[in-house]
Amino acid sequence: MTKIDVVLTEIIRNRLIAATEEMAKTLIRTAFNPLLYEVQDFGVSIMSATGDLWAETPGCTIFSRALPDVIRNGIRRWGDAFKEGDVMIANDPYETGTHISDTSVYMPAFYDGELVAFCGSTAHWADIGGKNPGGWCPDTTDVYQEGICFRHQKLMAAGVKNQAIWDLIADNVRVPKTVKGDLEAQIACCLQGVERVKSLCAKYGVATVRASIAHVIKETDRAMRDAIAKIPDGEFGASIRLDSDGVNPNGEFLICLKAIVEGERVRFSLRGSSETAIGPVNLPAIGTIGTLASVLKGLLMPHDPTNEGHAMCLEFDLPPGLIVSPVRPAPVDSYGYCIECLTELMFRAFAGLIPDRCPAGGFQMFALSLARSDARYGDPFVMMDVVDGGNGGQPAADGATMMFIGNGDVPNIPVEVLETRYPVRVTEMEFAPEVAGAGKFRGGCGLRKDYLLLESGAYLMFTSENTKDPTAVGYNGGHTGAPGKMIVNPGSPNERVFKERTSGIGPFPAGTVLRAQSGGGGGWGAPKDRDPALVLADVRNGFLTVDDARRLYGVALTNAQGKWQIDASVTQKLRAA
């Protein structure tokens, strides 16, 4: 095909996106593991025979951005030895970009004997045989402690099951049935993609499919360059310090990002970041690059279906050996903190350039895992729950609550489902408005969720947020949001409050109350510029006290027959002061 057929190009682009959507649905619907069907800790992509991203449907955005690198590493391993019906497995964090629990499964798609594309999925497994159950190792010191590692072995070779690998997996993970179910779901997902690619080739021919999608990528690259060219040139830097790496109490864990905009290119430098940590908060370089590319795409073209073209005009200055570019065998299991911080750093760096696109700082990350393995207390279980908090105020709206910005988003587990499955009762689930940063547009609220344990013997692990250098900073005069915390038996004489990283607490007796309270978002703009009507609504709705309305926002309210009203003259005086 010499001349590009614009109509056909649009048709082929649409069908590839639809194919990844079908792949994702198959994965969610057949998975056995709540991290996949509930938390959507996965991504699926279709890539060219050389690993260029053609189309994706993300759960977590980092996975679909990193899958092309997985494929390129697979090509390095196998050269042209891929066969029709092969299924490969890879989870080496240094080849996949995140941590060892995130397992990529991919298949080549052949048409008429010719390799046309790869269809892949990355999914967080229920267990990967590391030192802690469920792939949640906050204190490892090398990657070997984190689980069993695969580097592009064939699960199926030309359609024939490689039983030895399947047995090896079953013998090395704590929940073999669940893992096998998920693995089958991942294969079903890839097969679906392969079928769609084949039928596309059958209808339009391999050359047309390739040329069309190459055209789409070229035009996307051009559109991305146009968008960058509209941003003023300049250098913008920001940094965040992590509280801890889970192991070394004395270390420094600084992440520095500098974005250099020059014409229609962006160069990112991470020089100045701390060297690789002893504990597992490091993020492999593939993950660092993928996160930056993915966030820039989100800032400039949030609604554009992602392909290779969105990342072609970026350059990275990322020397090895940093916290964001560790070298094997450094531990990486808690990679998520860095991803979230990089996302916040991107907003901070670009807020001065494209202020209408960047929210103020948000809560970092809040999730917990409650698990019991000792059968003397009852059936073993692992309950993972995400307690998303508040995001930053926006240029024209308050920040959202219970939404995760850093890397995809997740649905929560309904209380009615949770209580059917695990020996807990949720006694309260509500906004925690006091942690939101004040502002012209205030930050989103935290979420407060109390779990009453109905049985004994469970242990708790949880993520923790930065307390010394919070992520939820306010912009343009907005206030900073407060970080989250975990409280055991709140309000009782034996109350214990946890703000910093712990590797697991318990076992708890029945009757213990665990309160998870996520952090709030930062405000956008000065509180005294907030519309008094919004302040009034916040008081009426219990998001703000009358005293805080006066103290933070300079809005005076009076109560007439049980209804709050704005005292305009006092408000004017307060705000003029």
Added chain:
Amino acid sequence: MTKTSRSRVAVDVGGTFMDFVLLDETTGEVRIEKEASIPEELANQCLLGLSRLGIDLATLDQIFHGMTVGVNALVQEKGTRVGLITTKGFRDVLELGRGNRKEVYNYLYKGPPPLVERYLRREVSERLNAKGEVITPLDLAALDREVDYLVDEGVGAIALAFLHAYANPGHEIAARDRIAARYPKLAVSVSHELASEWREYERTTTTVLNAFIQPLVKNYLEDLTNVLGNAGYRKPLAIMQSNGGACDAHTAGEKPIRTLMSGPAGGVIGAKFLSDKLGYGNVICADVGGTTYDVAIIEGGKILERTETQIAGRPILGSLIDITSIGAGGGSIAWLDHRRGFRVGPQSAGASPGPACFGRGGTEPTVTDAHLVLGRLDPDNFLGGRMALDVAAARRVIEEKIAKPLGLSLHDAAEGILAIAETNMANAIRTKTVERGLDPREFMLLSYGGGGGLFAAGVAEELEIPRTMVPVAPANFSAWGILATDYIEDDARTKVMPFDRDHIGDILNTLGGLEDNTSKAVQSYGFKASEVAHYRRLDLRFKGQEYTITVELDANTRSDTTVLRSARRQFVDAHRQLYGHGDADAELEIVSVRCRAVGRVNPPTIAPLPVKGKTPIKTRDVHFREAGGFVATKIIDRDSMAPGVTIEGPAIVEEWTTTTLAPPGWQVTRDEYGNLMLEPRGERK
């Protein structure tokens, strides 16, 4: 009660028009009428349309009504002020939602705001556990206080949603009765009565949405019942529900959330009825409108349904026909995106300003403009000549906005608009079929709505569907379909337990209870118990999975052993068909049981047409990409086309409200009932 009626009317209210279809049972004659749909005057407009049909309402046996009052109030957010009462500790469920934004790259995303502000969400002390056991009794004094507060705040309706009410409705019933005793006229929507299924956010939004529109819909239906009663109508008014069945006006007034898809459901019921008659088990139903393309599937004679939907991002629980709607239709706008990618829809020029060729100020090229430029539409004979089309305007906008920027000829650009619209439509069908493991090539495509005939062959070609039908009067097909509606009641109960010998007794008991409830509801519409048919369904999954597959039990499968065995077999087969794997002996879990009761109404008759003589054929030059340009095309008037005659494409069949294309390589036949059958010809079959 005998349901043999001599004449009946369907009244389908749309955005711009109300469609009336009168069927005379004795002669089989169908009459059609249209009235403007004026929001404040619906009842009177309805009466006006009925009187224009020239019927005596006192002798009319049934009026079927498809309405949009509820859905419009929801979409425009013009409902009543609602107060919500929840379990202590859970008033924020409504505003928190479930997280999980779909636009993962949009960092400024915000979900839909709650329909009830926080200060109108009140809590009372009460608590059940997941088994439905009482942990904390209901505090009636607190309930009184909170209801008084809400009444004082001027709410027009109360929504009541307690945790685990699906497992034990006791507290909700007690609260409902207490409120009714204190405020007899206050509308109360109760979660377990609307959806007895788990997941508190989804059940709460369903309840709040119902409360939001309930006073409005109830008033409208009472008004309509009075107006019709004063005009002499004595029979019950049948209201179309989203599940494809009718209920009475009282039920619809209490549970309007069930009627949101009232209109589009009619077309699918008509499609099912027609395809049953003609012997097609597998049918893709496609309703081609001005702004949307609505797809539903009939497989093995059964309409595929779902148990949840969303309106404006807010979920609604309850059985409904699985209709997927995409932004593609006659008014869809063609545009170039930031990549210079060629896109069509989802934005639409709507009825106003409409396509450029309507001459009402439209400046964007639309699908209808493309059809006109290619000669597919006759500019002097659109809507039977009621509206002249401006060909020059259509050419101008396509030339300027599409052809020039892309370096295409005018006609290639117009063909491109149609090809992209067709693939968008085909993709909608593909997702509906392929994701369920169904092969569209094993289906018949039934294409109706105003654009049904223009987008029949093209979509079928894209999907390699062998046979396509454009029914009689396709633009009025949805209203006609309403005439074939039965009375239906659905109920469901969440019941999470192993699907095994130890639990089957409990499961069958629950099913029995649902059968009784739904049967009584249908009997209240005037049916004998013996006239009510039942359908029982189970939502099953492999132990350890989250998502379920619904299987339907055979009517005779009743004993413990046969239910266990046959449901397992159906589930495993379905899992294999959908996902390619499934262990025949793995442990199964049940999540919900469902029951549907149906009271059958005599369907309209479909009579063969009287045989006519020769079919007059004119010709006009029409552009087809298959022909590489303009080619002499046969033009046939649908009413004068003789049954049994086959015309080879390129051909165009014209009628008052629509146009049907048979491109080169296709043929069109009018069957003995008047339907147009489109098929690829010869070796293309």
